[in-house]
Amino acid sequence: MEDLFNGLWQALALILGGDSETWQITLLSLQVSGVALAFSTLIGIPLGALLGLRSFPGRRLVIALIYTGMGFPPVVIGLLVYLLLSRAGPLGFLGWLFTPSAMILAQTIISFPLVAGFTMAAVMSVDPALRTQVKALGANTMQTTFTILWEARTGVIISVIAGFGGIISEVGAVMLVGGNIQGSTRVLTTAIVLETRKGQFDLALALAFILLAIMFAINLLMLRLQGKLDR
Amino acid sequence: MSYQRRVAPVADELVLAPQPIYRVEGVTQRYHKRVVLHIPALEVQRGEILALVGPSGAGKSTLLRLLNFLEAPTTGYIHFQGYSVNGNGPVPLALRRQVTTVFQRPVLLSTTVLNNVAYGLQLRGTAHARRIAAATLEQVGLAHLMDKPARTLSGGEMQRVALARAMVIEPEVLLLDEPTANLDPANVQLIEQAITEIHRQRATTMVLVTHNIFQARRLAQRIALLMEGHIVEIADTQTFFEAPQDVRTALFTRGEMVY
Secondary structure, eight states: HHHHHHHHHHHHHHHTOOOHHHHHHHHHHHHHOOOHHHHHHHHHHHHHHHHHHOOOHHHHHHHHHHHHHTTOOHHHHHHHHHHHHHHOOOOEEGTTSSHHHHHHHHHHHHHHHHHHHHHHHHHHOOOHHHHHHHHHHTTHHHHHHHHHHHHHHHHHHHHHHHHHHHHOOOHHHHHHHOOTTTTOOOOOOHHHHHHHTTTHHHHHHHHHHHHHHHHHHHHHHHHHHHHHHHH | OOOOOOOOOHHHHHHOOOOOEEEEEEEEETTTTTTEEEEEEEEEEEEEEEEESSSTSSSSSHHHHHHHTSSSSEEEEEEEEEEEOOOOSSSOOOTTTEEEEEEESSOOSBBHHHHHHHHHHHHHTTTTHHHHHHHHHHTTGGGGGGTSBBSSHHHHHHHHHHHHHHHHHHOOOEEESSTTTSSSSHHHHHHHHHHHHHHHHOEEEEEEEOOOHHHHHHHOSSSEEEETEEEEEEHHHHHHHHHHHSSHHHHHTTOOOOO
C-alpha cells in the first residue's frame, strides 16, 4: 500500500518537477501510439465501412483475417516486424529497426484490425432501412457511407478507443522492434518493465500512474466528443 | 442499370396525348428465381396520384423500389423523363434525385428534426439548406419540433417529418409506401391532408401504395389492383369502384376478398 502512495507521489513529483527523462518517455509513448493510431484510423475506418456495407468476393476471408488480427499477440507482430526490418529482411534497407518508425509500424499493424473490426460491427448494427431511406433521398455511395458512419458514431468512437488502448499499453512489440534504448526508443511500458527488473518499484509505479492517467484522459476526451456529437 | 437519351417525341404526339412521366415496359423482377413482379406495360401520368392496392406480397413495394431506382428490373425497361433504365449499369444520380420515397416506417437520422429535413438539400449541395428546411417545417406546422432530437418524436410526428423531408427537395415524383399504416386516425388525417396539399400546390406526381382501399379512393385519381405480381385492373377511381371489369376488383373493393 505504501508503495502505491509512494509511486503516486513520485509520479506527480516527476511530472510536475519537470524530470526530463520522464517527460521524454511519456511524450515518445504518446507520439508513437498517436501516430500509429492515426494510421490505424485512416486504414481501419474505411476498411470497416467497406466490410460492413459492401459485399464482394473474399469478404468473409478478409473479415476472418481482421478478427484474427484483433486477437493477435502483439509480441508475435513484434517478431514479424523485427524479421521484416532486420538487416537481412525484405524491408531491412529502410534502417528502421530500433527506431520509433519501427515501433509505429508494429503498433499500426496491432491496432488497425481493432479499429476496422469494431467499425464494421458498428456499421452493421445500423438499421438497414436507413440505408434504403438515405439512398431514396438522393445520397450517392460516398454520402451514404458517411451518413451511416455518422449514425454509427458511438461504435466508431469506441473502435478508436479500443485501437488506442491496444497499443499505448502494449509492451512486447515495442520492446522487440524498438529495443528500449534510453533517450531514443524507451516508452512508458518498456520503462516500467526495466525499472521493475531493477527493483525500482517507486519509479515503475510512477510511470504506471502516468500511463493510467493518459488512458483515463483519452477516454474522457472521447466521451466528451461522443456527447458533443450526440447533441 | 443503363440509360440512353431517347429521340425527342414528335410534336403532335405531345398535343394529342399527355406524356406519361413513367412508362414501364415488359418489366419482370425476380428474387432468387421467383418472379415477384411482372408488368408488361404501365404508364404513370404526369401530375396524377396513382394508388396501388392489393394484398401483401402482391409486389406493390417492389414496384415502388423500381420506380425510385433503388433496384434494377431483372428484365424490361423503365422509361422516365426521357431516359430508359434497365438492369445494366448504374442509374445516373441526377435521375434518381428526381424521385423520393416515404416509407411505412419513418427512418429518421439520429440528429435534430431540422437537420433531418435539411438532409436531402445538403446531399444536393443546395445553399441555405437549413433555412429552407426551417421554412418548410414552419409551413407544415412542425416548427415547434425543429430542435428536438428526431428519434424522440411520436410515430405520427416522425411520419410528418419524413413527409416534410421528402417534399423539401421538391421531387418530380413522390412515392408513398403505406405512409399511414402504423398511425392512429388523427395522424392518418394529418398525413392525408399534407399529401393533398403538396399535390394541390406543386402537382407532384405520386404513386401511393396502400392496403386501405378508402384511402386510395380519397386520394387517388387512378387505382391499380395488384395480385401476385400482376396488375389485375387499372382504372380511374370512379370506374374502379363502380364499374370494375374484373371480378377480383369487385371483391376487393367490397372487402369480400379472402387472402
